[in-house]
Amino acid sequence: MNFPKRLLAILTLLPGLAFANEGGVALDKAPDRSNDMAALQRGAKLFVNYCLNCHNASSMRYNRLRDLGLSEEQIKANLLFTGEKVGEMMTTTLNPKDAKAWFGVVPPDLSVIQRAKASGAGSGSDYLYTYLRTFYKDDTRPTGWNNLVLNNAAMPHVLWELQGVQKIVMKEVADPHEHGKMTHEFAGFEQVVPGKLDKIGFDNAVADLVGYMEWMAEPAAQTRKKLGAVVVLFMAVFALLAWRLNASFWKEVK
Numbered sequence: 001m002n003f004p005k006r007l008l009a010i011l012t013l014l015p016g017l018a019f020a021n022e023g024g025v026a027l028d029k030a031p032d033r034s035n036d037m038a039a040l041q042r043g044a045k046l047f048v049n050y051c052l053n054c055h056n057a058s059s060m061r062y063n064r065l066r067d068l069g070l071s072e073e074q075i076k077a078n079l080l081f082t083g084e085k086v087g088e089m090m091t092t093t094l095n096p097k098d099a100k101a102w103f104g105v106v107p108p109d110l111s112v113i114q115r116a117k118a119s120g121a122g123s124g125s126d127y128l129y130t131y132l133r134t135f136y137k138d139d140t141r142p143t144g145w146n147n148l149v150l151n152n153a154a155m156p157h158v159l160w161e162l163q164g165v166q167k168i169v170m171k172e173v174a175d176p177h178e179h180g181k182m183t184h185e186f187a188g189f190e191q192v193v194p195g196k197l198d199k200i201g202f203d204n205a206v207a208d209l210v211g212y213m214e215w216m217a218e219p220a221a222q223t224r225k226k227l228g229a230v231v232v233l234f235m236a237v238f239a240l241l242a243w244r245l246n247a248s249f250w251k252e253v254k
Contacts, residue, residue, distance in 0.1 A: 025149050025186075027122035030129035031204075033211025034222060037069045043212025044068060046205060048079045048090075050158050051110060054099065057090040059111035060216050067219055105154075114210070114217040124217075128210045132159060133203065136168045136189060148186065163202045164195030 033039040044065055047057075063086040065075050072086050080086060082093050096106045117124035131149045135157035138146035143156035148168065157163070166189040175181040197205060215221070 025130070025134075027126040027149075028130045028133070030123065030125035030210050031207040033207055034214065036211070039208045040068050040212050040215055041070060042205070043208035043210070043215075044070075044079060046209040047212050047216075048081060050209075052082060052090060052092055054092055054094050054107045056092050056107075056109045057111045057216060058109055060090045060219075062086045062088060062090060064219055068215075110213065110216075112217045114213045125210050125214050128213060129206060132206045132209070133163070134189075135160070135163070135166075137165050137192065138168075159202075159206070160195070162195050162197045162205060164191060165193035166191050 033043065051057075062075055062080055063072065065079065066072070070079075075086050082091055092107075094107070099106050114124040114128060117127040119127070121127070122130075127149075131147060134148035135145050135153075136148065137144065140146075141152065143154070145153070145155075145157040145160070146168075147153035147155075169187045169190050170184040171187040172182050173185045175183040195202060218224075
C-alpha cells in the first residue's frame with residue numbers, strides 16, 4: 001500500500017514535549033498572527049496539508065473556517081480533503097488501529113494543542129514555533145531526524161521539504177560543574193540541503209501555521225477580548241456613577 005509522503009508527519013505532534021527550559025533551550029517568541037486573516041488562511045492550508053494526514057482536530061468543523069474569511073466554495077476546493085461536507089469535523093483518514101500498529105501510538109488530537117503546551121517557559125505558541133523550526137538531521141534516529149527542544153523526538157520533520165535539511169553544530173566548552181572537564185554546547189544549525197523556502201520564508205510559514213493552531217484552540221478568542229474590553233469600560237463608567245451617586249446621598253447626612 002502506498003502512503004502519502006506526509007504520512008510520516010506523525011505520531012505525537014509533540015507527545016511528551018518537555019518544557020524547553022528543562023533541556024536548556026530558550027523558547028523563541030512566536031509572531032502574533034491573531035488579527036492577520038491572510039496569515040491564518042495560509043496557516044489553515046499548511047495544517048490541512050501537513051498535519052491532518054495523521055492527526056485529528058475533532059473539535060473543529062471545516063465550516064468554522066468561514067470565520068477566517070473563506071467561502072464554502074474555497075473550503076471545498078482547497079481544504080476539504082478528508083470529508084465530503086463543510087459541516088464535518090476535521091478528522092484524519094488514518095485508521096487509529098493502523099497508526100497504533102505502525103507507530104506504536106495513536107497521533108494525538110491537535111484541537112487544543114496550542115493551549116495544552118503552554119508552560120512557565122512560554123506560551124503554547126512559543127513552544128510550537130520553536131519546536132517546528134528546530135528539527136535537524138540525525139541518522140542515529142529511526143526517522144532520521146531529531147529535535148533541539150525535544151531530544152529523541154518520535155515525530156519526523158514533516159516540514160523538511162519547506163525548510164530543507166539542517167544539521168546541529170556543537171562547540172566544546174568548559175563544564176561549569178566540574179573543573180577541568182569539557183562538555184558540548186549547542187552553537188547553531190548548519191544548512192546542508194536548501195528547502196523550498198529560505199530561512200525567513202520558513203519562519204513565516206511556521207508562524208502562520210502556529211497562528212492557525214492558536215486560533216483553532218479558541219476561535220472566539222478575539223471576540224472574547226473585544227467583549228471583555230467593553231465590559232471593563234461599562235464597569236468603570238458604572239463605578240464612577242455609583243461613586244457620585246453615593247456622594248450625593250451622603251451629602252445631606254453630613
